[in-house]
Amino acid sequence: xxxxxxxxxxxxxxxGEHTIEFASDDNKNVTLILAENEVGKSTLLNAFVWxxxxxxxxxxxxxxxxxxxxANNTRAHVQIEIEEDGQAYLFKRQVVDSKESFxxxxxxxxxxxxxxxxxxxxxxxxxxxxxxxxxxxxxxGLKDIIKDPYALEKSIRDIQGLTAAxxxxxxxxxxxxxxxxxxxxxxxxxxxxxxxREELKDKISIYETLQDNLKKAKExxxxxxxxxKKAKELWDEVKSFDAKKLKNEESKSLNIIxxxxxxxxxxxxxxxxxxxxxxxxxxxxxxxADAKNHLSDASEKGYPSQxxxxxxxxxxxxxxxxxxxxxFDKNGSIKNLLNTKIAIAVDDDLQDRIHKxxxxxxEVENSIETFSxxxxxxxxKIALKIxxxxxxxxxxxxTQAAIKKIAGKDAEVKKAEKNYxxxxxxxxxxxxxxxxxxxxxxxxxxxxxxxxxxxxRAEAEANPASSLVNEISFLDDCIKSLExxxxxxEESGRNFIFNDMNESLKRHSKxxxxxxxxxxxxxxxTYNPVILKSDGKTVKLSTGAKKLKKNLFFITSLIKHSxxxxxxxxxxxxxxxxxxxxxxxPFSDLDEFNIQIAARVLLExxxxxxxxxxxxxxxxxxxxxxxxxxxxxxxLGKVFILKKRFKGSKSGKSALxxxxxxxxxxxxxxESKNETSEIEExxxxx
Amino acid sequence: xxxxxxxxIENLRDSLILEVVKEERNKLLNQANKNHHKKIGSIIDKIxxxxxxxx
Numbered sequence: 001x002x003x004x005x006x007x008x009x010x011x012x013x014x015x016g017e018h019t020i021e022f023a024s025d026d027n028k029n030v031t032l033i034l035a036e037n038e039v040g041k042s043t044l045l046n047a048f049v050w051x052x053x054x055x056x057x058x059x060x061x062x063x064x065x066x067x068x069x070x071a072n073n074t075r076a077h078v079q080i081e082i083e084e085d086g087q088a089y090l091f092k093r094q095v096v097d098s099k100e101s102f103x104x105x106x107x108x109x110x111x112x113x114x115x116x117x118x119x120x121x122x123x124x125x126x127x128x129x130x131x132x133x134x135x136x137x138x139x140x141g142l143k144d145i146i147k148d149p150y151a152l153e154k155s156i157r158d159i160q161g162l163t164a165a166x167x168x169x170x171x172x173x174x175x176x177x178x179x180x181x182x183x184x185x186x187x188x189x190x191x192x193x194x195x196x197r198e199e200l201k202d203k204i205s206i207y208e209t210l211q212d213n214l215k216k217a218k219e220x221x222x223x224x225x226x227x228x229k230k231a232k233e234l235w236d237e238v239k240s241f242d243a244k245k246l247k248n249e250e251s252k253s254l255n256i257i258x259x260x261x262x263x264x265x266x267x268x269x270x271x272x273x274x275x276x277x278x279x280x281x282x283x284x285x286x287x288x289a290d291a292k293n294h295l296s297d298a299s300e301k302g303y304p305s306q307x308x309x310x311x312x313x314x315x316x317x318x319x320x321x322x323x324x325x326x327x328f329d330k331n332g333s334i335k336n337l338l339n340t341k342i343a344i345a346v347d348d349d350l351q352d353r354i355h356k357x358x359x360x361x362x363e364v365e366n367s368i369e370t371f372s373x374x375x376x377x378x379x380x381k382i383a384l385k386i387x388x389x390x391x392x393x394x395x396x397x398x399t400q401a402a403i404k405k406i407a408g409k410d411a412e413v414k415k416a417e418k419n420y421x422x423x424x425x426x427x428x429x430x431x432x433x434x435x436x437x438x439x440x441x442x443x444x445x446x447x448x449x450x451x452x453x454x455x456x457r458a459e460a461e462a463n464p465a466s467s468l469v470n471e472i473s474f475l476d477d478c479i480k481s482l483e484x485x486x487x488x489x490e491e492s493g494r495n496f497i498f499n500d501m502n503e504s505l506k507r508h509s510k511x512x513x514x515x516x517x518x519x520x521x522x523x524x525x526t527y528n529p530v531i532l533k534s535d536g537k538t539v540k541l542s543t544g545a546k547k548l549k550k551n552l553f554f555i556t557s558l559i560k561h562s563x564x565x566x567x568x569x570x571x572x573x574x575x576x577x578x579x580x581x582x583x584x585x586p587f588s589d590l591d592e593f594n595i596q597i598a599a600r601v602l603l604e605x606x607x608x609x610x611x612x613x614x615x616x617x618x619x620x621x622x623x624x625x626x627x628x629x630x631x632x633x634x635x636l637g638k639v640f641i642l643k644k645r646f647k648g649s650k651s652g653k654s655a656l657x658x659x660x661x662x663x664x665x666x667x668x669x670x671e672s673k674n675e676t677s678e679i680e681e682x683x684x685x686x
Numbered sequence: 687x688x689x690x691x692x693x694x695i696e697n698l699r700d701s702l703i704l705e706v707v708k709e710e711r712n713k714l715l716n717q718a719n720k721n722h723h724k725k726i727g728s729i730i731d732k733i734x735x736x737x738x739x740x741x
Contacts, residue, residue, distance in 0.1 A: 167710035
């Protein structure tokens, strides 16, 4: 990775827009920024730190004041262009009205940009935040920059390119867990499937038993039908000898005859009671006949006379026949005759009595006629009953004759009847039984088919657990293998760093000390580098110089390690990114000898170096190293001078000069319109 | 298990590891989208399908 340029706008000490293009090609990749104190070195370093991570270096004052206080708006940004593996990226962090945002883009050859959705994760692979203190190195604020050994370990893993491998491990593990869950589900399903299979087995067994039973029942039915047929034939043959029925008929006939006798007796009683009802009329009939004849005679013979008493009396009174109107003779014979006749003449009283007698005669005659009708009726009924009784008696005789005929066959008939009844019931039960079994069979067959279908479906659904087990064990294998790969890479990386640090220590230090990694509570090595004495005890690093060395050696080892695996494509590691080093005044605490060591270490290990340095440190050591080796000097691509404009006047203030490459340049400019840092590139004679 | 089969499984294992790492790397390098996990799942499933049936 190379940093191509930085653009700061209204960022802290920089008012307006300021751009630096760094030396970033393969040959020229050292950028020197000469700056005295108070002109904005730290702000420039913070521009990197803020842009990449949204924070400031630890020793920064007023960390929240991002925007230059003389800015005419409420915006500030830092934009850094980098190049990684031939691909340019643009990172831009800006604050607008107190709202901060971080964006990144891929930049193609013709300058078109394509946004990147997760700029933070991209930065993490290039320059892990926990290592930022190493790569964006603040020599002045130097402390023990390892704060959290675990964060450091994580960062070293990140820089070792193992982040993706670890994410892969996590992904594969997740997948394995999912497969395990699936396997568990499949096991549950398979268990259910087994239960269903068992159930089906039972059903099949029941079905077969039922089929067997049906076969037997059908045989039994056939046998019972034949038996019934025979029994029926036998019964048909002997049922004519059924004495019981004949006896029933006999007793029925006897009862009927008894009934007829009773009827006849009743009718005879009725007949007798006719005499009581009509006896007097019948006895009186001869007298009534005589009276009737007498009355008939009287009307004919004048008795009572045809002469009416009134006429006779009228004739006697008037002496003249009132009928013929002839007068009576004088002797009075007729008159005498008439007087005799008067006794027998008809008068009203006689007339009335004759009427009554005639009515009585009619009454008797009517009564006798009714009697005669009723008598006839009863006689007819009696005759009919007698006839019916005689017929029934004939039938009785026939029945009794039949009874007599079959006498002695009772037992045989009874047996045949019993047999018939038994066979009928057997046959009926056998048929019923067949029906029941058939119904059961049908129901079991339905259940059996249903289960069969369910099993087929479940089988189609069920993931064969064995294949899942196979897959899970394969993934387990992968996980183990990946874990080992990561551990191996980590171990070899750590060993490399360890050896390289010791190499540097040996080369650049006179003491007999060794680097090691601090142990954690469990006695395991962490990534926290420490300097150990020959007895294994940790050297307490009292001076900044020693801390600086330790940190410089550590970071240069990391860089070398990244370099080593910069072609690691196709392995589990992300190809190494060789991070550029941006260092701010790394030499201020050091004497010339140590400045030279540090300069050499930085120049040797880095692929791109941006170094901010005071002219005294530059001249007192750094320049010597540049000059002593041509390969270093040739790498010097760009030199900038950091200046600062002040509003006030210079009066009384000493000059703030940069003295380098035979030039003296004043870096404090007074009586300016605004107060701001400025960057100016200077040409360096080669 | 035959040597051939062992080799086959080992190759599959290595290719699974590399494929998934590659995908995770793509994600880190910001090529991944929200379907990243689905994609990894399908990579793993694809490799698992190639597993010899009997172990």
